[in-house]
Amino acid sequence: MIFYFTSSMKKNYLERLQIVIEQLHGCRAAWLESVPVTERFRGKVVWKGDVEVYALTGHPKAKRCYGWTYGEPEQFITILELPPVDSAAAAVKVGVAYQVKKARKKK
Numbered sequence: 249m250i251f252y253f254t255s256s257m258k259k260n261y262l263e264r265l266q267i268v269i270e271q272l273h274g275c276r277a278a279w280l281e282s283v284p285v286t287e288r289f290r291g292k293v294v295w296k297g298d299v300e301v302y303a304l305t306g307h308p309k310a311k312r313c314y315g316w317t318y319g320e321p322e323q324f325i326t327i328l329e330l331p332p333v334d335s336a337a338a339a340v341k342v343g344v345a346y347q348v349k350k351a352r353k354k355k
Contacts (some may be wrong), residue, residue, distance in 0.1 A: 276304065
């Protein structure tokens, strides 16, 4: 099943993500763009979706933050643009690695 956002749903999604970023990282966030990313591991797609890019104001180190959601109930992933993260694709790599590590700890 393919699901498409309406413009009002997308706006609401971006606002929820912005609030999470601002609360987690203690700074202001302004949406810049959506970047499509496909992450593959050993030739298989492990993650595919849009990463939202936000400009940060007032954060002591980062100028940007990357974010997306997953699951039901909705869970938020936010990754600051700090080395080694320098792009939406790099943020997804870090996010996927974190999720794998977290899943392994539950076993």
